[in-house]
Amino acid sequence: MFREGIRCHGSHLTLRALHKKAKPIVNNSKVEPENFELEVATKIGISISTKVSKRAVVRNRIKRQIRAAFRSLLPQISPGWLLVVIVKPSVVQAKCDYDQFLQELEQLLTEAEVIDGHS
RNA sequence: AAGAGUAGGCGCAGCGGUUGCGGAACAGUUUUAGCUGCUGUUCUGAGGAAAGUCCGGACUCCCGAAAGACCAAACUUGCUGGGUAACGCCCAGUGCGGGCGACCGUGAGGAUAGUGCCACAGAAACAUACCGCCGAUGAAUGAGGAGCGAGGAGGAGCCAGUGCGGUGCGGGGGUGUCCCCCGUUGUAGCAACUGGCGUCGAGGAGUGAGGAGCGAGGUACAAAUUAAACCCUAACCCCUAACUCCUAACCCCUCUUAAAGGUAAGGGUGCAAAGGUGCGGUAAGAGCGCACCAGCAGCGUCGAGAGGCGCUGGCUCGGUAAACCCCAGUUGGGAGCAAGGUCGGAGGAACUAUGGUUGGUCUUUUACCAGUUCCGUUAUUGGAGAACCGCUAGAGGCGUCUGGUAACAGGCGUCCCAGAUAGAUAACCGCACUUCGCUAGCAACAUUGUUGUUAGGAAGCAACAGAACCCGGCUUAUGUCUUGCUCUUUCCC
Numbered sequence: 122m123f124r125e126g127i128r129c130h131g132s133h134l135t136l137r138a139l140h141k142k143a144k145p146i147v148n149n150s151k152v153e154p155e156n157f158e159l160e161v162a163t164k165i166g167i168s169i170s171t172k173v174s175k176r177a178v179v180r181n182r183i184k185r186q187i188r189a190a191f192r193s194l195l196p197q198i199s200p201g202w203l204l205v206v207i208v209k210p211s212v213v214q215a216k217c218d219y220d221q222f223l224q225e226l227e228q229l230l231t232e233a234e235v236i237d238g239h240s
Numbered sequence: 241a242a243g244a245g246u247a248g249g250c251g252c253a254g255c256g257g258u259u260g261c262g263g264a265a266c267a268g269u270u271u272u273a274g275c276u277g278c279u280g281u282u283c284u285g286a287g288g289a290a291a292g293u294c295c296g297g298a299c300u301c302c303c304g305a306a307a308g309a310c311c312a313a314a315c316u317u318g319c320u321g322g323g324u325a326a327c328g329c330c331c332a333g334u335g336c337g338g339g340c341g342a343c344c345g346u347g348a349g350g351a352u353a354g355u356g357c358c359a360c361a362g363a364a365a366c367a368u369a370c371c372g373c374c375g376a377u378g379a380a381u382g383a384g385g386a387g388c389g390a391g392g393a394g395g396a397g398c399c400a401g402u403g404c405g406g407u408g409c410g411g412g413g414g415u416g417u418c419c420c421c422c423g424u425u426g427u428a429g430c431a432a433c434u435g436g437c438g439u440c441g442a443g444g445a446g447u448g449a450g451g452a453g454c455g456a457g458g459u460a461c462a463a464a465u466u467a468a469a470c471c472c473u474a475a476c477c478c479c480u481a482a483c484u485c486c487u488a489a490c491c492c493c494u495c496u497u498a499a500a501g502g503u504a505a506g507g508g509u510g511c512a513a514a515g516g517u518g519c520g521g522u523a524a525g526a527g528c529g530c531a532c533c534a535g536c537a538g539c540g541u542c543g544a545g546a547g548g549c550g551c552u553g554g555c556u557c558g559g560u561a562a563a564c565c566c567c568a569g570u571u572g573g574g575a576g577c578a579a580g581g582u583c584g585g586a587g588g589a590a591c592u593a594u595g596g597u598u599g600g601u602c603u604u605u606u607a608c609c610a611g612u613u614c615c616g617u618u619a620u621u622g623g624a625g626a627a628c629c630g631c632u633a634g635a636g637g638c639g640u641c642u643g644g645u646a647a648c649a650g651g652c653g654u655c656c657c658a659g660a661u662a663g664a665u666a667a668c669c670g671c672a673c674u675u676c677g678c679u680a681g682c683a684a685c686a687u688u689g690u691u692g693u694u695a696g697g698a699a700g701c702a703a704c705a706g707a708a709c710c711c712g713g714c715u716u717a718u719g720u721c722u723u724g725c726u727c728u729u730u731c732c733c
Contacts, residue, residue, distance in 0.1 A: 192261085
């Protein structure tokens with residue numbers, strides 16, 4: 122997905138996304154066509170390196186806040202996406218809070234057309 | 241009251257609610273190969289350091305060995321005693337160092353078992369003399385000073401007369417604030433002459449104690465007188481003892497020159513220089529002697545011991561053991577929960593031909609022959625996994641009692657208190673709370689500011705920091721606060 126996925130850059134976060142619907146032939150033999158949509162779940166990864174902060178407390182807290190933001194956005198995301206969020210070091214200096222993460226994530230997901238901006 | 245010291249306590253600025261996440265139990269389910277999934281209810285969910293990963297264990301596997309003894313090796317173990325599963329940890333004590341003190345720090349065996357090393361500098365770094373000091377004793381040779389103590393030696397004029405001149409007094413004269421002449425048993429000199437005395441120690445000057453005598457005045461006692469005693473003042477005479485000045489040799493002191501030699505006080509060098517300080521002593525010095533201190537050895541005594549205290553002795557021994565080493569102690573080696581194990585998708589290997597399967601012989605079935613490794617069997621490898629065990633009941637927590645100074649140990653009671661696996665804690669709200677002193681009101685002081693308070697507003701949900709197999713330590717990081725005890729200084733009673 123790093124090779125083929127989409128990239129979107131925000132001020133503090135980077136999003137990489139890939140829709141898994143592109144190669145449905147693999148699972149054809151085992152799973153019947155009707156159940157296919159349900160089988161492919163959304164997978165989300167959060168990457169935060171020691172460059173952001175050397176203190177584990179800070180990194181974990183940011184991760185939790187992003188995770189909480191995804192939970193609130195989850196109903197809007199259509200299934201079958203692979204998503205990775207990479208946190209940039211500028212987050213610590215800006216001292217972002219939950220609202221900023223939520224806002225920026227929503228913006229990025231809309232840009233990548235993961236969620237429908239209209240709905 | 242202020243400033244310190246020490247032993248702790250708490251991780252707290254709280255309480256409640258909603259949504260969401262991890263775990264456990266129970267129930268349900270038209271769930272699944274399977275408590276697998278899903279739903280619901282209840283309970284529960286980070287720390288004192290979870291950190292650093294610096295020590296020590298428990299547990300597991302691999303290698304090696306089999307109890308033990310000896311030897312070797314390793315150890316950043318090293319005051320003593322105790323505690324502990326163990327430790328490089330803890331407790332109690334000893335010595336040393338620091339602090340006025342409460343108290344704090346301490347890697348603190350052996351340098352007298354042996355070997356080595358001690359750069360540069362310095363004379364010398366384990367034995368020496370560069371500068372310096374001395375030159376006593378022995379030998380040689382001068383110069384100066386002082387008479388303290390003892391002893392000895394020395395000292396040279398004095399008196400009378402005559403004479404000389406000065407001066408005083410008396411008389412006379414003159415040119416009268418002066419001069420001359422005569423006289424004089426006045427006086428102080430000079431030392432030519434004469435005489436006497438003196439080196440058998442005369443004589444002079446000064447200081448001054450005691451004794452005896454003579455005697456004037458005063459004091460005390462007494463009615464007065466006399467006598468005696470005592471004290472003070474002045475003068476005179478005699479005797480005894482002592483001192484100073486003047487003096488050669490000897491003696492004494494000081495200095496000079498040179499040498500044999502003595503010395504380790506002082507200087508300088510160095511991280512370090514041969515115990516320290518003082519007094520005596522000496523030619524100068526030196527534990528050479530003495531006192532105190534330090535050190536060493538021996539003995540006694542106290543202590544479980546490290547050591548303490550006392551006495552005695554000889555007389556002083558450099559540093560370095562984180563150089564080798566000696567002594568005592570400890571120790572199978574290695575890897576670590578990603579240890580290791582279970583289930584076992586899958587891989588390759590072997591096996592059987594009794595099965596399946598493929599081919600051949602046969603008209604077909606049966607049967608026979610050959611092949612194959614898809615299935616099968618066996619052991620094996622094994623990080624495929626929404627896997628499982630290890631994995632959280634423990635050298636456990638809390639309370640209490642007993643023993644112990646304490647660390648700690650034991651008994652009893654009670655409680656179950658995270659278990660994730662790219663790794664669960666986040667978001668929001670309410671009431672309190674803290675800060676700001678922004679806005680408004682009130683009050684006080686005081687004057688247009690300060691403080692307090694009420695209401696509103698804003699900011700803040702905390703420092704250090706996140707379990708990852710588990711314990712015991714150590715180290716480091718850290719916020720606001722709080723309790724007990726103790727010390728020093730100042731003030732008051």
